[in-house]
Amino acid sequence: MIWAGAAFLFGLIAALQLAYWPMNANLEWITFGRLRPLHTNAAIFAFAGNAIFAGIYHSSQRLLKTRMFSDVLSKMHFWGWQLIILAAAITLPLGYTQSKEYAELEWPIDIAITVVWVIFAVNFFGTIRQRREKHMYVAIWFYIATIITVAVLHIVNSIEIPVGMLQSYPVYAGIQDALVQWWYGHNAVAFFLTTPFLGLMYYYVPKAANRPVYSYRLSIVHFWSLVFIYIWAGPHHLLYTSLPEWAQTLGMIFSVMLWAPSWGGMINGLLTLKGSWHLLRTEPLIKFFVAALTFYGMSTFEGPLLSIKSVSALGHYTDWIVGHVHAGALGWNGFLSFGMIYYLVPRLWKTELYSKKLLENHFWISLTGVLLYYISMVVAGITQGLMWRAVTPEGQLVYPDFIETVVRIVPLYWVRALGGALFIIGFFMMAYNIYKTIKKAPKAVEQTSYEVQRTGFDEQTQDTHRKLEGMGFTFSVLAFLAIIVGSIIEIYPTLSLHRYVNPANIVEPHTPLEIAGRDIYIREGCYVCHSQQIRPIASEVLRYGKASTVEESMYDRPFQWGSKRTGPDLARLGKKYPNLWHYSHMIDPRAVTPKSIMPSYPWLVEKNTDFLVLRKKLSVMSKLGVPYDSEVVANADIHAQKQAQEIAADLESNGAPKGLAKKEIVALIAYLQSLGQKGKAQ
Amino acid sequence: MKQEGLKFFTDTYLTSLGLLIFFLFFVGVLIWVYRKNSSKIYHRMEQLPLTDGDSL
Numbered sequence: 001m002i003w004a005g006a007a008f009l010f011g012l013i014a015a016l017q018l019a020y021w022p023m024n025a026n027l028e029w030i031t032f033g034r035l036r037p038l039h040t041n042a043a044i045f046a047f048a049g050n051a052i053f054a055g056i057y058h059s060s061q062r063l064l065k066t067r068m069f070s071d072v073l074s075k076m077h078f079w080g081w082q083l084i085i086l087a088a089a090i091t092l093p094l095g096y097t098q099s100k101e102y103a104e105l106e107w108p109i110d111i112a113i114t115v116v117w118v119i120f121a122v123n124f125f126g127t128i129r130q131r132r133e134k135h136m137y138v139a140i141w142f143y144i145a146t147i148i149t150v151a152v153l154h155i156v157n158s159i160e161i162p163v164g165m166l167q168s169y170p171v172y173a174g175i176q177d178a179l180v181q182w183w184y185g186h187n188a189v190a191f192f193l194t195t196p197f198l199g200l201m202y203y204y205v206p207k208a209a210n211r212p213v214y215s216y217r218l219s220i221v222h223f224w225s226l227v228f229i230y231i232w233a234g235p236h237h238l239l240y241t242s243l244p245e246w247a248q249t250l251g252m253i254f255s256v257m258l259w260a261p262s263w264g265g266m267i268n269g270l271l272t273l274k275g276s277w278h279l280l281r282t283e284p285l286i287k288f289f290v291a292a293l294t295f296y297g298m299s300t301f302e303g304p305l306l307s308i309k310s311v312s313a314l315g316h317y318t319d320w321i322v323g324h325v326h327a328g329a330l331g332w333n334g335f336l337s338f339g340m341i342y343y344l345v346p347r348l349w350k351t352e353l354y355s356k357k358l359l360e361n362h363f364w365i366s367l368t369g370v371l372l373y374y375i376s377m378v379v380a381g382i383t384q385g386l387m388w389r390a391v392t393p394e395g396q397l398v399y400p401d402f403i404e405t406v407v408r409i410v411p412l413y414w415v416r417a418l419g420g421a422l423f424i425i426g427f428f429m430m431a432y433n434i435y436k437t438i439k440k441a442p443k444a445v446e447q448t449s450y451e452v453q454r455t456g457f458d459e460q461t462q463d464t465h466r467k468l469e470g471m472g473f474t475f476s477v478l479a480f481l482a483i484i485v486g487s488i489i490e491i492y493p494t495l496s497l498h499r500y501v502n503p504a505n506i507v508e509p510h511t512p513l514e515i516a517g518r519d520i521y522i523r524e525g526c527y528v529c530h531s532q533q534i535r536p537i538a539s540e541v542l543r544y545g546k547a548s549t550v551e552e553s554m555y556d557r558p559f560q561w562g563s564k565r566t567g568p569d570l571a572r573l574g575k576k577y578p579n580l581w582h583y584s585h586m587i588d589p590r591a592v593t594p595k596s597i598m599p600s601y602p603w604l605v606e607k608n609t610d611f612l613v614l615r616k617k618l619s620v621m622s623k624l625g626v627p628y629d630s631e632v633v634a635n636a637d638i639h640a641q642k643q644a645q646e647i648a649a650d651l652e653s654n655g656a657p658k659g660l661a662k663k664e665i666v667a668l669i670a671y672l673q674s675l676g677q678k679g680k681a682q
Numbered sequence: 683m684k685q686e687g688l689k690f691f692t693d694t695y696l697t698s699l700g701l702l703i704f705f706l707f708f709v710g711v712l713i714w715v716y717r718k719n720s721s722k723i724y725h726r727m728e729q730l731p732l733t734d735g736d737s738l
Contacts, residue, residue, distance in 0.1 A: 059731075062731070063730060063731060133730065135726075135727060135730065137727065137730040137731060138727075139731070202731075203731050206728075206731050206732060207731055207732070210732065211732075212728035212729055212731075212732060213728050216724040216725075216727050216728040217715045217716055217720075217724055220715050221711065221712060221715055224711070225708070
């Protein structure tokens, strides 16, 4: 719950920063670009993660009628995970990031995550092995799918080569990296925020309502179709990009197919409460479950809708997506976790909840908060999308200045911040309620042990699926196969990148100084607000220039296509403005774009570029297949310094201060000026 | 071999066949799951969380 509070607060600060830029406070550690990954990681892995683990540990022991396999492993899992969160909370504000959404953590932490996850898996599967109930209830299947798939996703997406203690380059480049990343990114939603929570739902909703799930049959169909289909849906994040067309279409079709199993789950959950609606009065915590399921249904309706190409053309890069994820995260994951906490704490501490009235208030205040948040963001997103694409009958953009579309939605950012604040107020009510509940619990609780019979092992059955459920290992393998088929078919062909590259359009790799600048760009989280992918849509080509191609990012490790446009796209930024423009833009964005909401980056003029590490960086790049001359790799720092001198001299002759050559701002300018300028045939 | 395999992505007969196979498989699973005589089994399964031994 502490992490939840942290995640929500970071979110609120980030929301306020967008509404009111001075909230960035000119502090590098809390600018939006660095705070936003901290917020998403805290929400997904710290808050949702710990809620999942608590629920899994509690419900599995009861469903499998045995104690967890090993208390030592449970403890290692708990403390290991908290340490990882702590490591994330330290490294992300310091700017150590891979810039891959929801996979920002650097390689030592990635390894730690793998180790802790394996500990969790051993503990969980050990428990399944020693279970006293032969039949595995549907919740257990969801947990199994979660553990297996998250392991596969994390390992495949995190294959990278270190260049320092806290920096690495992925082995994938350009479209490969984008595809692997969104295969991971979308399935982080699927197997971290959906399947485990569905498992929890299948346990806690029947428990709270004291009646069985509406249709067990539906849950079987629901489980298998969800596990099989979800894994394919990732490429819908990359519609209209330079990802090959077939992969985009696959992603879209499978996303639309997801409608069925998702709604199967929602209907199953809601109908479980059929005939129990009176409980809403006596057991108000059920309200949280009802709201959670409704939000699940709404977000899973909206998700496939947004993945349809023509809808995506309007919604992608806008705040609509931000609204969509928050309806899922706050409404579905948040409310389900709150319901679970309200259910669990009184029972674990053997007492009654301190105040049902407070719970009611928490519910209504938070619900208002989520609705304000969601509605404001959908309105902002659609407004933005429509303004970006508005073209006059003469074929001119109606709003050629990007800032016009930003200024228009700033009031909605305030509404969003208000919604977030209400959600947090509700959360603090819960924290207080839970604190008081635990406080009034009897201090000395008698340890009771339960005699549990082994059940189901000697039954004779002819039913195949039932036998399958009785075989933990075989079941897990089948679940693994279900997710791996889609993954391989999608990712494998893209790994042979050269097939998609037109030899006539081959580009030059970045110079050493540009690489240094690119790493600064990544560190500051510029990709959080700026995309580098011009879609082949008339209005975008008018606004930014020629649509992006596969070749342009073929040496980019990691890819930097971005997924949100708070500011304009940068794919064709190079040579558009003089160096001095970029300098002023970083020091005081409002000097060049009045009303800009971008933070200032004064430390870029103070910090020195690390030139020496460039040799190492380039040698890793060249090992990965970027065609650098061996002389350039060996003298990377000298090349970089030479280019830096030229840019600094140009800046100075136009009125900037002297002696900037060593400063980070120069490296960043070099990178920005190279964007869209590398093509030989352009 | 790999290149040959990749060519199938443009073969519409093969992809349609794949679609048909998956669809029929899905329908088969549906029919099988919703068989009438399996009610007893599912009834016991769905009771699992409610009969997990204690009130916690």
